[in-house]
Amino acid sequence: MRKFWVVAGAVIISLSLLAQPLVQAAYAVTYPSWTDVLNVRNNVTAKKKAIENLQAILAELTAKVDAAQAEAERLGAIFQEAQLAFDEAAYKADQLQAQADEAAKTATESRIRAGQFVSELARVGSINVSTSLLSNATGADDLLSRLGFASIIASQADGIYQVALQDENTAQSLTDQATVAKTIREELRIEAEAAFSAAQTAAEAAAAALQEQQDNQARLKAQLATLIENQVKTEAQYQEGLIVNGGSLGSDLPAGSISAQGWAKVSAGYISSGFGYRTHPIYGTVRFHAGVDLAPGCRAPIYAGFPGRVVYSGPNGTYGNYIRIDHGGGVTTGYAHIVDGGIGVSVGQNVSAGTRIALVGSTGASTGCHLHFEVRLNGVAVDPVPYLRDRGIRLG
Numbered sequence: 427m428r429k430f431w432v433v434a435g436a437v438i439i440s441l442s443l444l445a446q447p448l449v450q451a452a453y454a455v456t457y458p459s460w461t462d463v464l465n466v467r468n469n470v471t472a473k474k475k476a477i478e479n480l481q482a483i484l485a486e487l488t489a490k491v492d493a494a495q496a497e498a499e500r501l502g503a504i505f506q507e508a509q510l511a512f513d514e515a516a517y518k519a520d521q522l523q524a525q526a527d528e529a530a531k532t533a534t535e536s537r538i539r540a541g542q543f544v545s546e547l548a549r550v551g552s553i554n555v556s557t558s559l560l561s562n563a564t565g566a567d568d569l570l571s572r573l574g575f576a577s578i579i580a581s582q583a584d585g586i587y588q589v590a591l592q593d594e595n596t597a598q599s600l601t602d603q604a605t606v607a608k609t610i611r612e613e614l615r616i617e618a619e620a621a622f623s624a625a626q627t628a629a630e631a632a633a634a635a636l637q638e639q640q641d642n643q644a645r646l647k648a649q650l651a652t653l654i655e656n657q658v659k660t661e662a663q664y665q666e667g668l669i670v671n672g673g674s675l676g677s678d679l680p681a682g683s684i685s686a687q688g689w690a691k692v693s694a695g696y697i698s699s700g701f702g703y704r705t706h707p708i709y710g711t712v713r714f715h716a717g718v719d720l721a722p723g724c725r726a727p728i729y730a731g732f733p734g735r736v737v738y739s740g741p742n743g744t745y746g747n748y749i750r751i752d753h754g755g756g757v758t759t760g761y762a763h764i765v766d767g768g769i770g771v772s773v774g775q776n777v778s779a780g781t782r783i784a785l786v787g788s789t790g791a792s793t794g795c796h797l798h799f800e801v802r803l804n805g806v807a808v809d810p811v812p813y814l815r816d817r818g819i820r821l822g
Contacts, residue, residue, distance in 0.1 A: 457483070457642055463649045473653050480650045487639045487646075491632070498625070498632035499741040505618070505625035506743025512614040514714040516806045517702075519607035526600035533597040615805060622738065629740025630773050683729075683780060685818025690780035692731045692761070693797045695722030697822035701809040708791050716807035717760065717800035718821060724795035725768070728784040730777040731759045731801075731814070739773050745798065746789025751777065760800035763792045 458480070466472035684690045699719040705712055734753035742748035747764035749771060765787025771777060788795045799821075801810040811821050 457646070458649065460649065463652055467653065477650065477653050480646055480653070484643065484646055484650070487635075487643060491635045491639050494628070494632040494635040495741070498628040499743075501621070501625040501628040502741040502745075502748070503743035505621040506745050506748075508614070508618040508621040510714065510716070512611065512618040512805070513716045513807050515607065515611040515614045517714055519604060519611045520806075522600060522604040522607050526597060526604045529597035529600050533594045537594070618805075625740070625742065626738050626773060629738065632740060633772055687817040688779055689732050689814060689817040689819050690729050691814075691819050691821070692759070692799050693720045693722050693728050693786065694726060695720040695797070695822070697721075697811070698796055701807075701811065707793050717762075717798050718810050720797045720799060720821065721795070722786055722797065724786060724788070725765055726786040726795075726797075727782045728761050728764065728786060728797055730779060730781045730783050731799075731819075732757070733778050734759075734776070736771045736773055736775045736777065736783075739769055739771055742790070744791035746792060747784075747787065748790075749783055751783075756804040758800075758802045758805075760798075760802070762798035762800075763787055763789050763796060765789065765795075 458476070463476065466476045697718050698721040699707075699715060701715060701718055703712055704715045728749075730751055732751075732753045734751040736749060737752045737758070738748060738750035740748065742762065745760075745762035747762075747766065747769055749761045749764065749769060750758055751760075752758050761784060763786070764784040766789060768785030768787055769783075770785075771781075771783045777783060786795050786797050799810055801808050801813050814821055
């Protein structure tokens with residue numbers, strides 16, 4: 427049988443790969459078995475080396491988790507800033523397009539009005555006044571009235587033309603601005619998607635590192651205690667001593683909390699901040715708020731709004747701990763400021779409407795426990811309140 431110090435030494439060599447970038451091919455780590463531990467108990471030299479190796483493995487696991495988490499937080503912050511820039515650009519582009527559409531409507535009305543004036547002038551101007559007076563003396567008063575009206579029209583024609591021209595220029599200017607804004611929006615969308623992909627990969631690596639630590643740390647500490655305290659403890663005894671925590675974050679809401687359209691109320695609490703531009707409560711600057719804030723209290727449950735697949739689960743800059751669910755058809759929902767340790771789903775996991783996915787917290791740029799909830803259509807944030815209201819769910 428291989429000596430424990432050889433096995434543990436190989437583990438240390440493997441774990442030294444942590445110095446490499448986090449985004450890399452997965453490698454297999456061989457952990458010492460209980461047989462390895464028990465075999466070196468009575469050999470002073472071997473036991474000392476085994477203790478050192480176990481301590482080193484535990485330290486490397488912790489370092490791996492810390493490094494992965496730091497990288498996830500770094501890339502998550504970049505993603506969040508890129509997302510915010512895109513959200514603001516998308517909102518501005520939509521506003522400019524709406525203004526351009528309204529200006530185009532006004533310009534069309536102005537052109538019609540100007541055309542009517544020109545038509546009336548042409549109609550009156552084509553009349554032979556002398557002939558009309560001689561042939562229809564009784565209609566002289568009416569003719570003179572029309573000529574007087576034509577004079578008024580003529581005096582106003584230039585002003586009407588100028589207004590029509592101005593309306594046309596305004597419509598074109600706003601259309602040009604909207605086109606530029608859409609180009610900027612598209613560029614920022616590409617940047618946000620790239621940042622999202624990098625942050626998603628880092629978040630997965632951090633989750634994997636944490637899972638590896640959780641899967642092995644308790645056993646390694648028990649093995650270490652066996653050697654340090656010179657206790658005879660077997661794997662079976664260790665397993666018997668494990669405490670399994672009851673409950674999970676995967677339970678479902680009562681059926682009554684899901685609407686006839688299949689959407690669930692994502693959380694309780696009142697709306698503490700609405701959708702759109704606002705003065706940020708921490709930074710004091712006017713920033714775009716891409717969702718609504720619900721205040722149900724610390725550690726209140728957060729539920730998936732609709733069936734879908736988790737595409738992001740991890741740190742996201744000022745959003746703190748964040749989950750995004752893809753519901754298909756270009757619809758996604760986002761859940762931010764989740765309490766540390768309160769994320770209950772992982773990337774790639776499928777959830778149903780009403781599945782409890784997290785717990786409310788105050789991570790990131792937050793002044794108190796609340797849920798920041800978002801709805802996006804093809805990546806563009808929309809107001810969640812009317813969107814869910816149309817699907818049978820009232821927020822707040």
